[in-house]
Amino acid sequence: MAPSIHYSISHLFRLGFTFLVGCLLLTTGRRACAQSWELLARTQGVQHTHIIASAVTANEEVVVVGSYIKSMKLQPTASWTAPTTYNNGFVARLSADGRSWRWVADISSTLGAAATMVTMLPDGDVLVAGAVSGGAQFGPFSAGVVNSAYEGFVARLNGATGQWRWLARLTTPLMGYNLVRPDGLALRGNGEAVVVGTFSGTTNLGSLPALSSLPTGSTAQNWNFFVARLDVATGQWLQAFGVGGAGADHASGVVALPGGDVALTGALQGSITLNGLPPLPSTSVPQPFVGRLDPVSAQWRWVQRVESTSWGESQQLIVLPDGNLVASGRYQGAARVAAVSLPNGPGPTSSFVTCLTAEQGQVLWAASGAGTGRPMGAGGLCATPAGNVVVTASYSGAGQFGTLPPAPSVSHDGPDIFVGEMAGTTGLWNWVTLAGGDGGAVLNSYPFAGDDFAGSVHALSNQQLLVSGTFSNQARLGNDVGPLTSALSDGFVARLNAPAPCSAGGLPAGLxxxxxxxxxxxxxxxxxxxxxxxxxxxxxxxxxxxxxxxxxxxxxxxxxxxxxxxxxxxxxxxxxxxLRPSIPPNIITPNGDQLNDQWVVPNLAANTHAWLYNRWGRLVYEAPAYDNHWAADGLPAGIYYYVLQRPGRCPRASLKGWVEVVR
Structure with a gap:
């Protein structure tokens, strides 16, 4: 099984469907000094709560989706707690100021559930998708019997009340190799939804003909992806077809294009013939791809692949204001996107971002960024109104973003989160800010206890972003918020102000x-x-x-x-x-007049060891932590010699001199 597919499935089970938050002389620079984070809200649990994705409404309220174990509270107003012994999914709507939650809709499950995608419909309703294991209940709608480890769903909710309107299932007929998961969701110009995802074995979408990823008579596990059209008014499946060959093929993102076409992204492996295109060269491992497709005729316009020396996968896809496409993902080893070479990053897994024309799939630029020791989920991708690209993802270890300073993660074993902006025309990194924690010691035996997961990112304007995700243990959002403490992991929603251009007279606050x-x-x-x-x-x-x-x-x-x-x-x-040291006084007059009676050393450091000797070298006084109280008691007038040392801080350096006692 390919590494990218194996990780997504095994991680799903191990987390129980949580699915994967001095003197200033001069100042120069290209951009402003610092970003400003503002924490809006948290989802807090006794174990896991995860915010996996989010969407922004027309009035800048936020709809978040994710999962939790046992129970969850929505902060800052602890308005809702839903105890359960299993892992549930949820959808919740947050006010624009972050002060209150409008509603929350639970996806209760006998084994596990998570909502992993969300988008807003033009009328203000909410469209969500995800996966369930065992039985699951969506308000009045039941997922029925789940025949495999997990199955998929798409559902619509009333945006004002959170009431479920309908449920569309992606099902499998038998146990074993039959698994299905939606991974991408987009709205076409005619109002219908296009859903893409990954399946193995046999999959049913309503009354449509079954899809199969297995060759006739085969029992070997094989991964393909599907493209499906859905009526968002009724929840009825309109069309579905499978794509792939004998390797691990999956789709992870889709966007709608003018004229009815869609662009989608994911990974392809093996020898594949896509309808309307010449056969693609065979690859032994999954390789990232971006392609353009007519979802009605199933005709492909073009496909562009990222060639890596090991495996790779594309995870997110967006359309820029100028109509170009931007995809993000991960790869191992070195990689090439058309004529652009991407280096082997400092860690086992590197991230990439690439920009292509929507019409022909011509690569305009590609860039690499920080990576992790393992794939960490899709993260987020968005475009600013000015056409720049904002990326958020998880990374660990050494981080490098173009010519910006190296940015090692705080928790070297557990990944942190980054949010960064790239120039939409060149792919150069403009800025990066970090979030996440120290990895912590809470439940250290749990393999993901210190992991911070990036969720979605949205551009509210060119200067302000909306960021969601999950943090673990002790975490900070940039320099501004934290430390935030969780039992194991909590979800967060935050606003982030991007930097203004650097000015000649400003410094970061406190620098x-x-x-x-x-x-x-x-x-x-x-x-x-x-x-x-x-x-x-x-x-x-x-x-x-x-x-x-x-x-x-x-x-x-x-x-x-x-x-x-x-x-x-x-x-x-x-x-x-x-640079001259603080020299103790040379004369003391211990006559009881309260003036210069004791030998007082200016700026005396704590735990300074003091020795005083008479002129014949005999030790007359010693104090391991001198407290400025030596008055030559019982000693005659004359010259005495001192040695001062700070053995705990500076063991080899001593200050030596003399002091005269006058009586």
Whole structure:
């Protein structure tokens, strides 16, 4: 079985259908300094809650879909709790300000259910799709007997009340190799829906002829994908046909095009003949593809594949305002999109984004981004009104987004979330911001305990985005929100303000250089504070840490390159006087007049070890943590010699000198 297909199925079962949230001298740069996150709402559970996808209504309210285990509360207003011992799906509508949930619709299940796709209909109703295992109930509608590990569904809800209007099932006749899952949903210009997805074995869509992915007499597991048309007024299936060969073929996204055609994306393997096109060359592993299709005649206009040295899959597809297509996905090894080569990324799995013309499938640009140690779900993809591309996905380990600074994930084992913008005409990364947590120690034996999953992203304007997803354990949204704590995983909905262009006079809030004493006696410590998450730091000395020990006078510069695409330069001048250590006083007069009676060391660090000797070298006083109270009690007037050390912080450096006792 191909790696991409195997992961999606095994992950489905393992998660129980959760399916996979100083001195400023000058400032230069291309874009503004930082993004601003605003948490709108959470779905909170005693175990898992996942927000898998979202849609935005005409008045900027948000409809989210996902799944949960045992029980779930919708925050900030804990208006609904639905206890269950199984994994249920849900659909919920959130007000635009995030202060209240309008309604929630439960998909109760005997074994497992999840809603994984959602889109808004022109009249304000909601169309959702997903999969169920065992029996499932959609309000008054029942999924009936589920004959396989899981089956698919498409359903319509009243957008104002959350009441279920109809349920359309994708079923299988027998146990065993029969599985079906919808993965893409789009509305054609005539109002009907096009549904694409993956199936193995035999699949039924209402009264239409059955689809089969198995050759006659075969019992081997084989994956194909289907394309189906659905009447959204009645929930009746109008047409369905299968696509694929003897390999692992699947469709993961679909968009409607002017004139009635659709474009779809996914992965193809093996030797395949697509209706209307010459046979495609055989491949031993699944390879990502984008194609254009007439869903009525089943005629293909064109297909463009991404060629990777290992396997790959395309996961999301959108249409830009200029009519071009953009697809995103993942690959292993190196890859090529037409004449564009994509490198083997820093991790086992890399991500890609590519732009093609809708008319002929000509590749305009392609770019790679951060990846993970394993596929992490589809993430989100959208276009801004200006035509730029916004991507959100999960990644782990080393992250690289074009020429932006390297952005390693916080939880190196458990993936984090990124949101990034690319120029729609060139594919260059403009900025990236990060979300997610530390991987945590909660339920550490659970394999996905520290994973953060990207959901959907929507452009409310060129500057403001709506982002959804799932976070685990301790997590932050950029520098602005958090830490957020969950029992294991919670869903989130947030607004994100994209950066404005960089200006010559601005700095990220709080970014500065602080000067303080070093751990040892000599030198000064320069420390950068308020650094935006993921920034790359370079001092004029070549050092790359967030602090620098200075032992020579001069001006020191720090260059900060942020994931927002900005470059800033900070500077601090250290004088020779500032480098001199704090010298204790040379004379004390312990005569009881409360003036200079004790030997007081300025700026004394905690746990400083002190030794005092007389002029013959005899130890007369010792304190492992000197507290400024030595008054030469019982000792004659004269010269004494001291040694001060900070053994815990600077074990080899000592400050030595003398002090005279005058009586």
């Amino acid at each position: 500065r250089l602080e000067v303080s004493s070093t751990a040892c006696w000599e030198g000064r410590l320069l420390r950068a504070v308020g650094v935006p998450r993921g920034s790359a730091l370079t001092w004029s000395t070549g050092a790359t840490a967030d602090s620098l020990v200075v032992t020579a006078s001069g001006t020191y510069y720090l260059t900060v390159r942020t994931l927002a695409g900005c470059t800033y330069q900070l500077a601090s001048t250290i004088t020779a006087d500032e």
